[in-house]
Amino acid sequence: MSAIVSRDPVGVFGPDSHLSNEAGSIVTTHLLDVDGISKSFPGVQALKDVQFRLDRGEVLALVGENGAGKSSLMKILSGIYTKDEGTIRFEGNEVEIDGPRAAQALGISIIHQEMNLMPHLTVAQNIYIGREPRSLGGFVLRERALNKKAAELLKRLRIDLDPRQEVGELTVAKQQMVEIAKALSVDSKVLIMDEPTSSLTASESETLFRLIEGLKADGTGIIYISHRMEELGRIADRVTVIRDGRYVGTLEKGSFDVPTIIEMMVGRHIDENARPAVIDTHGNDVVLKVENLSTRNVVNDVSFELRRGEILGFAGLMGAGRTEVARAIIGADPKSSGTITINGKVVSISKPTDAVRHGIGYLSEDRKALGLLLGQTVSENILLPSLPNFTNPLGFVQPAKGKNVAKRYVDQLKIKTPSVQQVTKLLSGGNQQKVVIAKWLERDCDILIFDEPTRGIDVGAKDEIYALLNDLAARGKSIIVISSELPEVLRLSHRIAVMATGRITGFLDNEKATQNSVMELATRGHE
Amino acid sequence: MTTSTPPTPTASAKNPEQINPPGGTERRPIGQVLRSQLQQSLAFATLVVLIIFFSISSSSFFTVSNISGILLSTAVIGILAVGTTFVIITGGIDLSIGTGMTLCAVMTGVFITDMGLPLVVGVIGGIATGALMGLINGLNITFLGLPPFIATLAMMLIAQGLALVISGVAPIYFAEQAFKDIALGTLIPGLPNAVLILFACAIVAYVVLSKTILGRYTFAIGSNEEATRLSGVNTRKWTILIYTVAGIFTGIAGVVIAARLGSAQPQLGTGYELQAIAAVIIGGTSLLGGRGSILGTLIGALIMSVLINGLRILSIQTEWQNVVVGIVILVAVFTDSLRRRREA
Numbered sequence: 008m009s010a011i012v013s014r015d016p017v018g019v020f021g022p023d024s025h026l027s028n029e030a031g032s033i034v035t036t037h038l039l040d041v042d043g044i045s046k047s048f049p050g051v052q053a054l055k056d057v058q059f060r061l062d063r064g065e066v067l068a069l070v071g072e073n074g075a076g077k078s079s080l081m082k083i084l085s086g087i088y089t090k091d092e093g094t095i096r097f098e099g100n101e102v103e104i105d106g107p108r109a110a111q112a113l114g115i116s117i118i119h120q121e122m123n124l125m126p127h128l129t130v131a132q133n134i135y136i137g138r139e140p141r142s143l144g145g146f147v148l149r150e151r152a153l154n155k156k157a158a159e160l161l162k163r164l165r166i167d168l169d170p171r172q173e174v175g176e177l178t179v180a181k182q183q184m185v186e187i188a189k190a191l192s193v194d195s196k197v198l199i200m201d202e203p204t205s206s207l208t209a210s211e212s213e214t215l216f217r218l219i220e221g222l223k224a225d226g227t228g229i230i231y232i233s234h235r236m237e238e239l240g241r242i243a244d245r246v247t248v249i250r251d252g253r254y255v256g257t258l259e260k261g262s263f264d265v266p267t268i269i270e271m272m273v274g275r276h277i278d279e280n281a282r283p284a285v286i287d288t289h290g291n292d293v294v295l296k297v298e299n300l301s302t303r304n305v306v307n308d309v310s311f312e313l314r315r316g317e318i319l320g321f322a323g324l325m326g327a328g329r330t331e332v333a334r335a336i337i338g339a340d341p342k343s344s345g346t347i348t349i350n351g352k353v354v355s356i357s358k359p360t361d362a363v364r365h366g367i368g369y370l371s372e373d374r375k376a377l378g379l380l381l382g383q384t385v386s387e388n389i390l391l392p393s394l395p396n397f398t399n400p401l402g403f404v405q406p407a408k409g410k411n412v413a414k415r416y417v418d419q420l421k422i423k424t425p426s427v428q429q430v431t432k433l434l435s436g437g438n439q440q441k442v443v444i445a446k447w448l449e450r451d452c453d454i455l456i457f458d459e460p461t462r463g464i465d466v467g468a469k470d471e472i473y474a475l476l477n478d479l480a481a482r483g484k485s486i487i488v489i490s491s492e493l494p495e496v497l498r499l500s501h502r503i504a505v506m507a508t509g510r511i512t513g514f515l516d517n518e519k520a521t522q523n524s525v526m527e528l529a530t531r532g533h534e
Numbered sequence: 535m536t537t538s539t540p541p542t543p544t545a546s547a548k549n550p551e552q553i554n555p556p557g558g559t560e561r562r563p564i565g566q567v568l569r570s571q572l573q574q575s576l577a578f579a580t581l582v583v584l585i586i587f588f589s590i591s592s593s594s595f596f597t598v599s600n601i602s603g604i605l606l607s608t609a610v611i612g613i614l615a616v617g618t619t620f621v622i623i624t625g626g627i628d629l630s631i632g633t634g635m636t637l638c639a640v641m642t643g644v645f646i647t648d649m650g651l652p653l654v655v656g657v658i659g660g661i662a663t664g665a666l667m668g669l670i671n672g673l674n675i676t677f678l679g680l681p682p683f684i685a686t687l688a689m690m691l692i693a694q695g696l697a698l699v700i701s702g703v704a705p706i707y708f709a710e711q712a713f714k715d716i717a718l719g720t721l722i723p724g725l726p727n728a729v730l731i732l733f734a735c736a737i738v739a740y741v742v743l744s745k746t747i748l749g750r751y752t753f754a755i756g757s758n759e760e761a762t763r764l765s766g767v768n769t770r771k772w773t774i775l776i777y778t779v780a781g782i783f784t785g786i787a788g789v790v791i792a793a794r795l796g797s798a799q800p801q802l803g804t805g806y807e808l809q810a811i812a813a814v815i816i817g818g819t820s821l822l823g824g825r826g827s828i829l830g831t832l833i834g835a836l837i838m839s840v841l842i843n844g845l846r847i848l849s850i851q852t853e854w855q856n857v858v859v860g861i862v863i864l865v866a867v868f869t870d871s872l873r874r875r876r877e878a
């Protein structure tokens with residue numbers, strides 16, 4: 008009996024049926040039942056005896072700190088890593104998933120945490136890579152059919168993208184939408200989303216959530232990974248928590264609230280709604296003064312001042328031009344007009360090295376392309392911009408000296424890595440981000456611009472990073488923080504500049520700023 | 535699997551935030567098209583300028599016989615360059631095409647002259663030698679995980695050694711006129727067949743690169759190999775195939791050069807790979823992978839031979855010719871990087 012039922016080849020029980028455990032039945036036909044999974048890498052036990060199950064038409068949120076093993080677990084399910092131990096049952100049958108194709112064949116698709124796109128190919132070519140419409144024995148591409156298919160898909164998903172545009176030209180957020188479209192272009196039974204919203208703004212996330220609801224209604228099982236706790240209440244049916252590669256527990260809908268989840272994840276209480284201590288920096292010297300800054304296509308007459316010891320937050324919707332302002336200041340993009348004054352002296356910055364020379368550090372929003380040398384070790388990355396400090400008079404690098412500094416950051420930021428000699432590529436996504444932060448902290452610039460600094464970083468570590476930034480400000484550094492997460496801007500900034508369509512629409516002192524007042528300014532000029 | 539209708543989210547009209555706000559930073563495809571053709575157009579303009587310059591400088595440059603000579607001397611480098619364009623677009627490199635071509639020529643000689651096999655069999659054998667070398671390159675790169683530079687450097691030495699050993703360090707001559715006609719005959723009056731073969735190779739390569747699955751994966755692998763693999767594409771298989779295709783073109787070049795010289799010269803070959811790679815880069819194909827075109831390569835190859843021919847007509851020493859070609863490569867790569875910097 009059990010053998011027959013567990014196969015359920017024709018879906019006798021219907022897409023949504025599973026014989027419930029409470030009813031005392033022996034058999035369940037969960038969509039996915041994962042048990043006893045272990046996986047180790049050299050020097051790291053990434054997963055140890057992890058379990059979870061997924062039913063049709065539900066969203067299971069998988070949460071845990073950076074390096075807890077979430078992505079590794081998902082990579083096992085999608086055939087990228089092979090498990091050391093454990094069983095995977097798919098619709099009741101034990102399966103071996105030995106490659107991406109095997110996962111695809113079962114109907115498991117994944118949106119990877121790290122962008123996995125081909126920048127030189129178009130949107131349509133990326134979405135259907137490996138599944139292009141073909142003719143003449145499968146060798147000749149039918150490009151027109153491909154573009155048409157992609158256009159239809161994007162239209163149905165209400166994603167506003169041109170299928171023929173090259174992906175490398177899109178912003179990070181739009182690239183993420185391409186990834187999402189790619190995953191949704193196959194009819195999958197299980198859809199894994201590894202931090203899909205980490206680079207999306209609120210409204211884009213909302214678009215995604217509506218898509219998820221539609222998929223749920225169709226019976227797709229969704230595994231959703233996120234560090235944005237506020238999203239869980241919005242879309243998760245159940246939450247499974249893992250910590251240090253081990254299963255901690257699962258909370259059912261209705262019985263979970265964010266503080267409980269965070270405590271299970273981190274093992275301590277964290278106040279998510281804290282505000283910075285009121286520090287009046289208005290009387291301090293102006294360190295950076297930007298006047299009438301414009302770029303050719305986005306930034307429009309932006310002026311602001313940054314004072315010593317101040318944390319100035321930049322809020323706004325996607326496309327408001329915040330990143331573009333930063334890039335124009337540091338000389339990564341050409342300015343069409345505007346003057347920049349540092350410590351009272353007008354400076355000319357036409358390339359990023361000029362910016363560094365004038366003491367401006369910029370942490371980019373796209374860490375993979377611009378912020379990290381993925382093939383190098385953790386300590387090499389951290390020390391890179393400040394290498395001259397670790398060389399002897401003959402120019403030879405003194406590794407021992409640097410190693411201790413790197414170790415200090417690994418401890419301070421709780422970077423999870425077997426050693427500072429680990430290749431950065433092998434760290435979890437959030438831990439890579441911490442390495443980027445460490446790198447700029449060590450560079451010790453007087454003016455620091457952080458663009459989406461906590462993207463993909465867990466709640467506990469965010470707290471550490473906020474504390475670190477406050478500390479830097481208290482020591483007289485001036486900091487600009489660009490963030491799409493409003494709570495983060497409110498949490499961190501002494502003063503907030505709000506942008507909309509390339510202009511600054513207003514400044515708010517922290518005490519007066521609320522989510523609503525910021526949003527009001529951010530949507531100005533959109534009507 | 536049944537097709538379920540993907541969900542349609544209801545757009546909220548009240549939501550002030552659009553996915554695509556006005557004043558977004560993305561450029562439209564038309565700009566993209568123009569930009570991706572810039573390097574190519576630049577190369578083309580350079581070619582035109584060179585031709586005009588040499589025509590004015592010397593009356594013997596722009597003559598039917600000289601132009602035909604230029605085209606003939608472009609043929610071999612051009613065919614090699616066309617094949618290696620595939621490899622370079624994947625972000626790889628193939629150093630074995632020069633001496634590999636020599637080995638193919640020698641093998642063709644062995645088949646036809648030494649073994650007395652029919653012409654067609656000999657030609658196919660020569661081309662197959664190239665394919666086999668490409669296959670081995672591909673296997674070494676994918677299964678042994680050797681960097682393309684190392685794998686093909688080794689193959690370059692192996693091919694050179696084998697060509698010398700097999701030929702006994704002496705040229706192998708071809709007696710039959712029909713074989714020499716492969717390169718020197720004129721199906722179209724005034725135009726050597728070798729040039730026709732180059733154009734045929736370029737057209738086939740163009741179609742394969744832009745219209746077939748092989749071409750798509752060539753670009754995909756060069757753009758992001760890991761992502762391509764994770765998308766379920768068997769990147770090993772395609773990489774092997776791409777190196778094999780490059781090998782086939784090496785084989786064709788081997789046959790053409792043997793036919794043109796009427797003999798297989800085992801000492802020849804080194805240096806051809808660098809000229810071919812230079813032609814590819816001058817034509818706008820990126821050494822970093824993901825970008826490139828056959829048309830550009832063709833223009834690049836023409837620039838190389840026009841330059842060399844023109845300098846020779848102006849009686850400039852060979853040594854200086856090398857210096858000039860080197861500078862042209864620098865300029866080409868520099869403009870390419872300028873363009874990339876503007877893009878970023």
Ligand SMILES: Nc1ncnc2c1ncn2[C@@H]1O[C@H](COP(=O)(O)OP(=O)(O)OP(=O)(O)O)[C@@H](O)[C@H]1O
Binds near residue numbers: 051053071436437465
């Ligand atoms: N290929 C690999 N080689 C070595 N170590 C690895 C590899 N992949 C993952 N790890 C390690 O396994 C652990 C779990 O990583 P994983 O990426 O699964 O974490 P995560 O929960 O997804 O974290 P994040 O929230 O930061 O994305 C980390 O310590 C990571 O460094």
Ligand SMILES: [Mg+2]
Binds near residue numbers: 078435
């Ligand atoms: Mg992860």
